[in-house]
Amino acid sequence: MKVCDPHFHLWNIRERPNPNLGEAVEQHLQRYVATDYLADMAQLPDPLELVSSVHVETVVGQMQGGAVVDTVEETRFVSAQVGATKHPAGIVSYVHLGQDTALAEKILQQHAEAADGRLRGVRMILNHHPDNPDLTWPQVEHGDFLCNPLFKEGIALLGEHGLSFDLQCNPHQFMDAAATFGFGEYGNWFDVSYCFFGSDPRII
Template identity: 50%
Template sequence: MVKSKKKIANDGHYEAKDLPIPLCDPHFHMWDCIAHPNPNLGEAAQTLPIYSAQNYHTDMKQLPFPLYWVSGIHVETIVGESKESEIPDIIEETRWVCSQLNSTAPQHPFAVVAFLNLTQETPLSDYLLERHINASGNRLCGVRMILNHHPHNRELTWPNVDSNILKNPNFRRNIALLENRNLSFDLSCNPHQIPDAEKVLRDFPDLHVIINHLGFLHDGEDETHLRLWREGMESLAALPNTFVKLSMPWFARNGFHWNRIIGGEVGQIIRDLIALFGCNRCMFASNYPVDKMQGITITALYRKFLEWSSDLPEKDRANLFHDTAIRAYGPIQ
Protein backbone atom coordinates (compact mmCIF):
# COMPACT_ATOMS: atom_id res chain seq x y z
CA MET A 1 0.00 0.00 0.00
CA VAL A 2 1.31 3.45 -0.91
CA LYS A 3 1.95 5.59 2.14
CA SER A 4 0.33 8.99 2.20
CA LYS A 5 2.35 12.18 2.35
CA LYS A 6 1.24 14.01 5.46
CA LYS A 7 2.25 17.65 5.30
CA ILE A 8 3.64 19.38 8.37
CA ALA A 9 2.21 22.91 8.70
CA ASN A 10 1.56 23.03 4.94
CA ASP A 11 5.10 24.29 4.29
CA GLY A 12 6.64 21.58 2.14
CA HIS A 13 8.18 19.55 4.99
CA TYR A 14 7.43 15.83 5.16
CA GLU A 15 7.58 13.06 7.69
CA ALA A 16 10.47 10.62 7.39
CA LYS A 17 8.18 7.69 6.63
CA ASP A 18 7.06 9.18 3.30
CA LEU A 19 8.13 7.66 0.00
CA PRO A 20 11.10 9.28 -1.77
CA ILE A 21 10.40 11.18 -5.01
CA PRO A 22 12.96 10.87 -7.83
CA LEU A 23 14.00 14.15 -9.45
CA CYS A 24 15.12 14.92 -12.98
CA ASP A 25 16.30 18.53 -13.15
CA PRO A 26 15.50 19.54 -16.75
CA HIS A 27 17.13 22.98 -16.67
CA PHE A 28 20.55 23.75 -15.21
CA HIS A 29 23.68 25.51 -16.45
CA MET A 30 27.43 25.25 -16.02
CA TRP A 31 30.23 27.54 -17.13
CA ASP A 32 33.89 28.43 -16.72
CA CYS A 33 34.28 32.06 -17.71
CA ILE A 34 38.00 31.96 -16.95
CA ALA A 35 38.84 29.18 -19.41
CA HIS A 36 35.93 29.94 -21.76
CA PRO A 37 34.89 33.64 -21.56
CA ASN A 38 31.24 34.35 -22.30
CA PRO A 39 30.41 38.07 -22.61
CA ASN A 40 26.68 37.37 -22.53
CA LEU A 41 26.75 36.31 -18.88
CA GLY A 42 27.42 39.92 -17.89
CA GLU A 43 27.61 40.39 -14.12
CA ALA A 44 27.26 36.65 -13.57
CA ALA A 45 30.74 36.16 -14.99
CA GLN A 46 32.13 38.35 -12.19
CA THR A 47 29.80 37.14 -9.43
CA LEU A 48 30.23 33.45 -10.21
CA PRO A 49 33.01 33.01 -12.80
CA ILE A 50 32.99 29.22 -12.48
CA TYR A 51 30.06 26.88 -11.88
CA SER A 52 31.26 23.34 -12.41
CA ALA A 53 29.71 19.90 -12.19
CA GLN A 54 31.18 19.60 -8.70
CA ASN A 55 29.49 22.86 -7.67
CA TYR A 56 26.17 21.66 -9.10
CA HIS A 57 26.44 18.27 -7.39
CA THR A 58 27.15 19.98 -4.07
CA ASP A 59 24.06 22.15 -4.47
CA MET A 60 21.85 19.21 -5.42
CA LYS A 61 22.81 17.46 -2.19
CA GLN A 62 20.75 20.13 -0.43
CA LEU A 63 17.45 18.86 -1.88
CA PRO A 64 14.77 18.59 0.81
CA PHE A 65 13.26 15.23 1.66
CA PRO A 66 11.50 13.36 0.07
CA LEU A 67 13.25 14.41 -3.16
CA TYR A 68 16.36 12.67 -4.43
CA TRP A 69 18.30 13.66 -7.54
CA VAL A 70 18.43 11.14 -10.37
CA SER A 71 19.24 12.88 -13.66
CA GLY A 72 19.19 16.18 -15.51
CA ILE A 73 19.32 18.24 -18.69
CA HIS A 74 22.04 20.84 -19.20
CA VAL A 75 20.75 23.85 -21.16
CA GLU A 76 23.08 26.09 -23.14
CA THR A 77 24.27 29.29 -21.45
CA ILE A 78 23.45 31.87 -24.16
CA VAL A 79 26.79 31.06 -25.79
CA GLY A 80 25.70 31.95 -29.31
CA GLU A 81 23.99 35.26 -28.58
CA SER A 82 27.07 37.35 -29.39
CA LYS A 83 28.46 39.55 -32.08
CA GLU A 84 30.65 37.58 -34.47
CA SER A 85 33.92 38.94 -33.06
CA GLU A 86 33.01 37.75 -29.55
CA ILE A 87 31.08 34.56 -30.19
CA PRO A 88 32.12 31.64 -27.96
CA ASP A 89 32.60 28.23 -29.50
CA ILE A 90 29.17 26.61 -29.24
CA ILE A 91 30.55 23.13 -29.92
CA GLU A 92 33.20 23.60 -27.24
CA GLU A 93 30.48 24.34 -24.68
CA THR A 94 28.83 21.00 -25.46
CA ARG A 95 32.18 19.23 -25.29
CA TRP A 96 33.16 20.90 -21.99
CA VAL A 97 29.79 20.27 -20.33
CA CYS A 98 29.94 16.59 -21.21
CA SER A 99 33.53 16.30 -19.97
CA GLN A 100 32.34 17.75 -16.65
CA LEU A 101 29.34 15.45 -16.27
CA ASN A 102 30.67 12.20 -17.75
CA SER A 103 32.38 11.07 -14.55
CA THR A 104 29.09 10.91 -12.65
CA ALA A 105 26.91 9.85 -15.58
CA PRO A 106 26.50 6.28 -14.27
CA GLN A 107 24.89 7.64 -11.09
CA HIS A 108 23.31 10.75 -12.62
CA PRO A 109 22.60 10.38 -16.35
CA PHE A 110 22.30 13.59 -18.33
CA ALA A 111 21.40 15.01 -21.71
CA VAL A 112 22.24 18.29 -23.43
CA VAL A 113 20.22 21.11 -24.96
CA ALA A 114 22.70 22.98 -27.15
CA PHE A 115 22.72 26.36 -28.85
CA LEU A 116 21.88 26.68 -32.54
CA ASN A 117 21.48 29.91 -34.48
CA LEU A 118 17.99 29.55 -35.93
CA THR A 119 18.50 32.43 -38.38
CA GLN A 120 21.29 30.76 -40.36
CA GLU A 121 20.88 28.62 -43.47
CA THR A 122 19.79 25.06 -42.78
CA PRO A 123 22.82 23.30 -44.35
CA LEU A 124 25.04 25.05 -41.79
CA SER A 125 22.58 24.20 -39.02
CA ASP A 126 22.59 20.55 -40.05
CA TYR A 127 26.38 20.48 -40.03
CA LEU A 128 26.54 22.08 -36.56
CA LEU A 129 23.92 19.70 -35.18
CA GLU A 130 26.05 16.78 -36.32
CA ARG A 131 29.04 18.31 -34.54
CA HIS A 132 26.96 18.81 -31.37
CA ILE A 133 25.89 15.16 -31.52
CA ASN A 134 29.49 13.99 -31.86
CA ALA A 135 30.76 16.33 -29.15
CA SER A 136 28.04 15.19 -26.77
CA GLY A 137 28.56 11.48 -27.31
CA ASN A 138 24.99 11.24 -28.62
CA ARG A 139 23.58 13.02 -25.56
CA LEU A 140 22.13 15.89 -27.59
CA CYS A 141 18.36 15.94 -27.08
CA GLY A 142 17.39 19.44 -28.18
CA VAL A 143 18.22 23.02 -29.07
CA ARG A 144 17.68 26.44 -27.57
CA MET A 145 18.19 29.90 -28.98
CA ILE A 146 16.92 32.64 -26.69
CA LEU A 147 14.45 34.79 -28.63
CA ASN A 148 13.42 37.29 -25.95
CA HIS A 149 13.18 40.70 -27.60
CA HIS A 150 11.15 43.79 -26.77
CA PRO A 151 11.12 46.94 -28.93
CA HIS A 152 11.03 49.27 -25.90
CA ASN A 153 11.81 47.37 -22.67
CA ARG A 154 15.52 46.55 -22.27
CA GLU A 155 14.75 44.31 -19.27
CA LEU A 156 12.86 42.01 -21.62
CA THR A 157 15.57 41.91 -24.30
CA TRP A 158 18.30 39.31 -23.84
CA PRO A 159 21.94 40.02 -24.83
CA ASN A 160 22.39 40.68 -28.54
CA VAL A 161 18.84 39.68 -29.49
CA ASP A 162 18.32 42.69 -31.73
CA SER A 163 15.11 41.69 -33.52
CA ASN A 164 12.10 39.38 -33.35
CA ILE A 165 13.79 36.25 -34.67
CA LEU A 166 10.44 34.45 -34.87
CA LYS A 167 9.72 36.46 -38.03
CA ASN A 168 12.95 35.43 -39.74
CA PRO A 169 12.13 33.02 -42.62
CA ASN A 170 15.06 30.79 -41.68
CA PHE A 171 13.54 30.23 -38.24
CA ARG A 172 10.77 28.08 -39.72
CA ARG A 173 13.25 26.13 -41.85
CA ASN A 174 15.45 25.37 -38.86
CA ILE A 175 12.46 24.32 -36.75
CA ALA A 176 11.60 21.85 -39.52
CA LEU A 177 15.16 20.55 -39.33
CA LEU A 178 14.82 19.93 -35.59
CA GLU A 179 11.58 18.02 -36.11
CA ASN A 180 13.17 15.91 -38.85
CA ARG A 181 16.07 15.04 -36.55
CA ASN A 182 13.74 14.17 -33.65
CA LEU A 183 15.23 16.93 -31.49
CA SER A 184 13.26 19.14 -29.12
CA PHE A 185 13.08 22.94 -29.06
CA ASP A 186 13.30 25.02 -25.89
CA LEU A 187 11.13 28.10 -26.44
CA SER A 188 12.35 31.25 -24.72
CA CYS A 189 10.38 34.36 -25.69
CA ASN A 190 8.33 37.17 -24.18
CA PRO A 191 4.52 37.02 -23.89
CA HIS A 192 3.98 39.51 -26.73
CA GLN A 193 6.03 37.23 -29.01
CA ILE A 194 4.00 34.09 -28.32
CA PRO A 195 1.51 34.62 -31.20
CA ASP A 196 4.43 34.67 -33.66
CA ALA A 197 5.85 31.53 -32.04
CA GLU A 198 2.51 29.72 -32.10
CA LYS A 199 2.04 30.61 -35.77
CA VAL A 200 5.21 28.69 -36.64
CA LEU A 201 5.13 25.88 -34.10
CA ARG A 202 1.57 24.74 -34.83
CA ASP A 203 2.84 23.46 -38.19
CA PHE A 204 5.26 21.02 -36.53
CA PRO A 205 3.12 18.65 -34.44
CA ASP A 206 5.89 16.06 -34.02
CA LEU A 207 8.33 18.56 -32.49
CA HIS A 208 8.45 18.63 -28.70
CA VAL A 209 8.39 22.29 -27.66
CA ILE A 210 9.46 23.04 -24.09
CA ILE A 211 8.39 26.51 -22.92
CA ASN A 212 11.00 27.99 -20.59
CA HIS A 213 10.48 29.66 -17.22
CA LEU A 214 6.67 29.94 -16.84
CA GLY A 215 6.46 31.60 -20.25
CA PHE A 216 8.46 34.63 -19.00
CA LEU A 217 5.74 36.33 -17.02
CA HIS A 218 7.64 39.34 -15.64
CA ASP A 219 7.20 40.94 -12.24
CA GLY A 220 6.11 44.57 -12.24
CA GLU A 221 4.64 44.74 -15.74
CA ASP A 222 1.22 46.18 -16.62
CA GLU A 223 -2.12 44.47 -17.21
CA THR A 224 -1.43 44.23 -20.94
CA HIS A 225 1.64 42.09 -20.25
CA LEU A 226 -0.40 39.84 -17.95
CA ARG A 227 -3.20 39.52 -20.52
CA LEU A 228 -0.76 38.68 -23.32
CA TRP A 229 0.86 36.07 -21.10
CA ARG A 230 -2.46 34.41 -20.23
CA GLU A 231 -3.68 34.42 -23.83
CA GLY A 232 -0.32 33.22 -25.10
CA MET A 233 -0.06 30.33 -22.66
CA GLU A 234 -3.61 29.28 -23.50
CA SER A 235 -2.75 29.20 -27.21
CA LEU A 236 0.43 27.21 -26.61
CA ALA A 237 -1.35 24.79 -24.29
CA ALA A 238 -3.77 24.06 -27.13
CA LEU A 239 -0.85 22.50 -29.03
CA PRO A 240 -0.55 18.92 -27.70
CA ASN A 241 3.21 18.78 -28.31
CA THR A 242 4.05 21.62 -25.89
CA PHE A 243 5.45 21.35 -22.37
CA VAL A 244 6.25 24.04 -19.80
CA LYS A 245 9.04 24.42 -17.27
CA LEU A 246 7.83 25.62 -13.89
CA SER A 247 11.07 27.44 -13.20
CA MET A 248 12.67 30.84 -12.48
CA PRO A 249 9.68 31.89 -10.33
CA TRP A 250 11.52 34.98 -9.04
CA PHE A 251 11.23 36.50 -12.52
CA ALA A 252 7.45 36.32 -12.22
CA ARG A 253 7.20 37.38 -8.57
CA ASN A 254 10.41 38.35 -6.80
CA GLY A 255 10.59 37.41 -3.12
CA PHE A 256 8.48 34.25 -3.39
CA HIS A 257 10.93 32.24 -1.26
CA TRP A 258 10.70 34.43 1.86
CA ASN A 259 7.37 36.29 1.56
CA ARG A 260 4.36 34.01 2.06
CA ILE A 261 1.98 36.35 0.24
CA ILE A 262 4.22 36.49 -2.82
CA GLY A 263 4.80 32.75 -2.49
CA GLY A 264 1.05 32.24 -2.57
CA GLU A 265 0.79 34.32 -5.75
CA VAL A 266 3.43 32.20 -7.45
CA GLY A 267 1.68 29.07 -6.22
CA GLN A 268 -1.47 30.25 -7.98
CA ILE A 269 0.48 30.89 -11.19
CA ILE A 270 1.86 27.35 -10.96
CA ARG A 271 -1.62 25.89 -10.38
CA ASP A 272 -3.03 27.89 -13.31
CA LEU A 273 -0.37 26.50 -15.64
CA ILE A 274 -0.93 22.97 -14.38
CA ALA A 275 -4.65 23.41 -15.06
CA LEU A 276 -3.84 24.55 -18.62
CA PHE A 277 -1.20 21.99 -19.57
CA GLY A 278 -1.81 19.11 -17.16
CA CYS A 279 0.85 17.59 -14.91
CA ASN A 280 1.95 15.32 -17.74
CA ARG A 281 3.20 18.42 -19.61
CA CYS A 282 4.61 20.44 -16.69
CA MET A 283 7.99 20.04 -14.99
CA PHE A 284 9.77 21.72 -12.10
CA ALA A 285 13.35 22.84 -12.82
CA SER A 286 16.13 24.48 -10.79
CA ASN A 287 17.56 26.95 -13.32
CA TYR A 288 20.72 26.72 -11.25
CA PRO A 289 22.99 28.59 -10.76
CA VAL A 290 20.94 31.55 -12.06
CA ASP A 291 18.46 31.22 -9.19
CA LYS A 292 21.36 30.67 -6.79
CA MET A 293 22.65 34.14 -7.68
CA GLN A 294 19.25 35.51 -6.65
CA GLY A 295 19.89 34.19 -3.14
CA ILE A 296 17.57 31.20 -3.56
CA THR A 297 18.98 27.95 -2.20
CA ILE A 298 18.11 24.56 -3.65
CA THR A 299 16.46 23.72 -0.34
CA ALA A 300 14.25 26.83 -0.38
CA LEU A 301 13.37 26.45 -4.06
CA TYR A 302 12.35 22.81 -3.89
CA ARG A 303 10.51 23.22 -0.61
CA LYS A 304 8.32 25.70 -2.47
CA PHE A 305 7.88 23.26 -5.34
CA LEU A 306 6.83 20.62 -2.83
CA GLU A 307 4.46 23.04 -1.13
CA TRP A 308 2.84 24.15 -4.39
CA SER A 309 2.22 20.53 -5.40
CA SER A 310 1.31 19.20 -1.95
CA ASP A 311 -2.37 18.59 -2.75
CA LEU A 312 -1.69 16.55 -5.88
CA PRO A 313 -1.79 12.74 -6.22
CA GLU A 314 1.42 10.68 -6.32
CA LYS A 315 1.27 10.22 -10.09
CA ASP A 316 0.93 13.95 -10.77
CA ARG A 317 3.86 14.80 -8.52
CA ALA A 318 5.93 12.10 -10.20
CA ASN A 319 5.23 13.85 -13.49
CA LEU A 320 6.16 17.29 -12.17
CA PHE A 321 9.44 16.20 -10.59
CA HIS A 322 10.61 13.53 -13.05
CA ASP A 323 8.39 11.86 -15.62
CA THR A 324 7.38 14.88 -17.71
CA ALA A 325 11.03 15.77 -18.29
CA ILE A 326 11.71 12.28 -19.64
CA ARG A 327 8.55 12.44 -21.74
CA ALA A 328 9.56 15.80 -23.22
CA TYR A 329 13.23 15.13 -23.89
CA GLY A 330 13.32 11.38 -24.30
CA PRO A 331 15.33 8.74 -22.42
CA ILE A 332 18.43 10.04 -20.63
CA GLN A 333 21.53 7.86 -20.84
Protein backbone atom coordinates in the same frame (compact mmCIF):
# COMPACT_ATOMS: atom_id res chain seq x y z
CA MET B 1 10.41 10.91 -4.92
CA LYS B 2 12.69 10.71 -7.93
CA VAL B 3 13.41 14.05 -9.60
CA CYS B 4 14.70 15.13 -13.00
CA ASP B 5 16.10 18.66 -12.98
CA PRO B 6 15.01 19.90 -16.43
CA HIS B 7 17.18 23.02 -16.55
CA PHE B 8 20.62 23.63 -15.07
CA HIS B 9 23.82 25.39 -16.13
CA LEU B 10 27.57 24.80 -15.85
CA TRP B 11 30.35 27.23 -16.69
CA ASN B 12 33.99 28.08 -16.15
CA ILE B 13 34.65 31.58 -17.44
CA ARG B 14 38.26 31.39 -16.29
CA GLU B 15 38.86 28.92 -19.12
CA ARG B 16 35.88 29.67 -21.39
CA PRO B 17 34.96 33.39 -21.21
CA ASN B 18 31.31 34.23 -21.78
CA PRO B 19 30.49 37.95 -21.42
CA ASN B 20 26.81 37.17 -21.93
CA LEU B 21 26.65 35.87 -18.34
CA GLY B 22 27.12 39.35 -16.93
CA GLU B 23 29.04 41.03 -14.15
CA ALA B 24 27.52 39.05 -11.26
CA VAL B 25 29.04 35.81 -12.54
CA GLU B 26 32.34 37.49 -13.37
CA GLN B 27 32.62 38.97 -9.89
CA HIS B 28 31.17 36.26 -7.67
CA LEU B 29 31.01 32.84 -9.31
CA GLN B 30 33.44 32.40 -12.17
CA ARG B 31 33.33 28.62 -12.00
CA TYR B 32 30.38 26.30 -11.47
CA VAL B 33 31.08 22.75 -12.62
CA ALA B 34 29.36 19.36 -12.36
CA THR B 35 30.77 18.50 -8.94
CA ASP B 36 29.47 21.84 -7.59
CA TYR B 37 26.06 21.19 -9.09
CA LEU B 38 25.78 17.66 -7.71
CA ALA B 39 26.93 18.83 -4.28
CA ASP B 40 24.14 21.41 -4.29
CA MET B 41 21.54 18.91 -5.46
CA ALA B 42 22.63 16.42 -2.79
CA GLN B 43 21.09 18.86 -0.31
CA LEU B 44 17.56 18.29 -1.63
CA PRO B 45 15.24 17.58 1.30
CA ASP B 46 13.70 14.16 1.79
CA PRO B 47 11.96 12.54 0.03
CA LEU B 48 13.41 14.16 -3.11
CA GLU B 49 16.16 12.31 -4.97
CA LEU B 50 17.88 13.66 -8.09
CA VAL B 51 18.13 10.91 -10.70
CA SER B 52 18.76 12.84 -13.94
CA SER B 53 19.22 16.36 -15.30
CA VAL B 54 19.14 18.42 -18.49
CA HIS B 55 21.84 21.02 -19.11
CA VAL B 56 20.57 24.00 -21.10
CA GLU B 57 22.97 26.22 -23.05
CA THR B 58 24.37 29.02 -20.91
CA VAL B 59 23.32 32.10 -22.91
CA VAL B 60 25.93 31.47 -25.60
CA GLY B 61 23.93 33.07 -28.44
CA GLN B 62 25.85 35.33 -30.76
CA MET B 63 25.25 37.96 -33.40
CA GLN B 64 27.37 39.84 -35.91
CA GLY B 65 29.63 42.19 -33.98
CA GLY B 66 28.85 40.54 -30.64
CA ALA B 67 30.95 38.38 -28.35
CA VAL B 68 32.02 35.11 -29.95
CA VAL B 69 31.38 32.06 -27.80
CA ASP B 70 32.23 28.60 -29.17
CA THR B 71 28.87 26.90 -28.78
CA VAL B 72 30.07 23.43 -29.79
CA GLU B 73 32.91 23.71 -27.31
CA GLU B 74 30.36 24.42 -24.58
CA THR B 75 28.55 21.20 -25.47
CA ARG B 76 31.86 19.33 -25.35
CA PHE B 77 32.72 20.91 -21.98
CA VAL B 78 29.36 19.97 -20.46
CA SER B 79 29.46 16.43 -21.83
CA ALA B 80 32.92 15.89 -20.35
CA GLN B 81 31.80 17.32 -17.02
CA VAL B 82 28.73 15.14 -16.61
CA GLY B 83 30.46 12.13 -18.13
CA ALA B 84 33.14 12.24 -15.46
CA THR B 85 30.49 12.11 -12.73
CA LYS B 86 28.43 9.32 -14.36
CA HIS B 87 25.31 11.36 -13.59
CA PRO B 88 22.58 10.77 -16.23
CA ALA B 89 22.16 14.02 -18.12
CA GLY B 90 20.87 15.32 -21.41
CA ILE B 91 22.13 18.45 -23.16
CA VAL B 92 20.18 21.23 -24.86
CA SER B 93 22.66 23.16 -27.02
CA TYR B 94 22.60 26.45 -28.89
CA VAL B 95 22.25 26.53 -32.68
CA HIS B 96 21.34 29.70 -34.57
CA LEU B 97 18.28 28.51 -36.48
CA GLY B 98 17.96 31.71 -38.48
CA GLN B 99 20.98 30.92 -40.64
CA ASP B 100 21.28 28.83 -43.80
CA THR B 101 19.70 25.45 -43.08
CA ALA B 102 22.63 23.45 -44.45
CA LEU B 103 24.99 25.31 -42.11
CA ALA B 104 22.61 24.85 -39.18
CA GLU B 105 22.51 21.11 -39.87
CA LYS B 106 26.31 20.94 -40.01
CA ILE B 107 26.60 22.70 -36.65
CA LEU B 108 23.86 20.50 -35.20
CA GLN B 109 25.87 17.43 -36.20
CA GLN B 110 28.94 18.91 -34.50
CA HIS B 111 26.91 19.33 -31.32
CA ALA B 112 25.69 15.74 -31.56
CA GLU B 113 29.25 14.48 -31.82
CA ALA B 114 30.45 16.72 -28.97
CA ALA B 115 27.54 15.62 -26.76
CA ASP B 116 28.50 11.94 -27.07
CA GLY B 117 24.93 10.69 -27.16
CA ARG B 118 23.55 13.28 -24.74
CA LEU B 119 22.07 15.83 -27.19
CA ARG B 120 18.34 16.23 -26.60
CA GLY B 121 17.48 19.56 -28.16
CA VAL B 122 18.29 23.18 -28.95
CA ARG B 123 17.58 26.47 -27.23
CA MET B 124 17.84 29.73 -29.15
CA ILE B 125 16.69 32.57 -26.89
CA LEU B 126 14.27 34.83 -28.76
CA ASN B 127 13.41 37.48 -26.15
CA HIS B 128 13.35 40.82 -27.97
CA HIS B 129 11.43 44.04 -27.42
CA PRO B 130 11.44 46.88 -29.96
CA ASP B 131 11.29 49.64 -27.33
CA ASN B 132 12.54 48.21 -24.03
CA PRO B 133 16.18 47.04 -24.01
CA ASP B 134 15.65 45.47 -20.58
CA LEU B 135 13.39 42.92 -22.27
CA THR B 136 15.91 42.04 -24.98
CA TRP B 137 18.36 39.30 -24.07
CA PRO B 138 22.07 39.50 -24.97
CA GLN B 139 22.81 39.10 -28.66
CA VAL B 140 19.21 38.68 -29.85
CA GLU B 141 19.41 40.74 -33.04
CA HIS B 142 15.72 41.29 -33.79
CA GLY B 143 12.26 40.17 -32.82
CA ASP B 144 10.91 38.47 -35.92
CA PHE B 145 12.80 35.16 -35.98
CA LEU B 146 9.52 33.33 -35.38
CA CYS B 147 8.25 34.64 -38.73
CA ASN B 148 11.49 33.93 -40.59
CA PRO B 149 11.29 31.09 -43.16
CA LEU B 150 14.87 30.02 -42.41
CA PHE B 151 14.05 29.77 -38.70
CA LYS B 152 11.03 27.62 -39.50
CA GLU B 153 13.21 25.38 -41.67
CA GLY B 154 15.60 25.11 -38.73
CA ILE B 155 12.73 24.03 -36.46
CA ALA B 156 11.71 21.41 -39.01
CA LEU B 157 15.33 20.22 -39.05
CA LEU B 158 15.17 19.58 -35.31
CA GLY B 159 12.04 17.53 -35.84
CA GLU B 160 13.77 15.43 -38.47
CA HIS B 161 16.50 14.62 -35.95
CA GLY B 162 14.10 13.88 -33.10
CA LEU B 163 15.26 16.90 -31.09
CA SER B 164 13.26 19.35 -29.01
CA PHE B 165 13.25 23.14 -29.10
CA ASP B 166 13.27 25.16 -25.87
CA LEU B 167 11.15 28.23 -26.53
CA GLN B 168 12.01 31.38 -24.59
CA CYS B 169 10.40 34.64 -25.69
CA ASN B 170 8.44 37.63 -24.40
CA PRO B 171 4.64 37.59 -24.01
CA HIS B 172 4.08 39.83 -27.04
CA GLN B 173 5.84 37.18 -29.16
CA PHE B 174 3.52 34.34 -28.08
CA MET B 175 1.13 34.63 -31.01
CA ASP B 176 3.94 34.28 -33.53
CA ALA B 177 5.25 31.33 -31.53
CA ALA B 178 1.84 29.66 -31.53
CA ALA B 179 1.58 30.12 -35.29
CA THR B 180 5.05 28.64 -35.83
CA PHE B 181 4.81 25.67 -33.49
CA GLY B 182 1.15 24.85 -33.21
CA PHE B 183 -0.28 25.14 -36.69
CA GLY B 184 0.54 25.00 -40.36
CA GLU B 185 3.30 23.40 -42.37
CA TYR B 186 5.87 23.15 -39.58
CA GLY B 187 3.59 22.46 -36.63
CA ASN B 188 3.32 18.74 -37.34
CA TRP B 189 7.02 18.17 -36.67
CA PHE B 190 6.46 18.31 -32.92
CA ASP B 191 4.25 17.35 -30.07
CA VAL B 192 3.49 20.96 -29.08
CA SER B 193 4.43 20.33 -25.43
CA TYR B 194 7.93 19.48 -26.59
CA CYS B 195 8.18 22.76 -28.47
CA PHE B 196 7.45 24.81 -25.42
CA PHE B 197 9.15 22.61 -22.85
CA GLY B 198 12.09 21.06 -24.65
CA SER B 199 13.83 20.13 -21.40
CA ASP B 200 11.06 17.67 -20.61
CA PRO B 201 12.44 14.84 -18.44
CA ARG B 202 10.66 12.33 -20.66
CA ILE B 203 13.30 12.85 -23.35
CA ILE B 204 16.36 12.01 -21.23
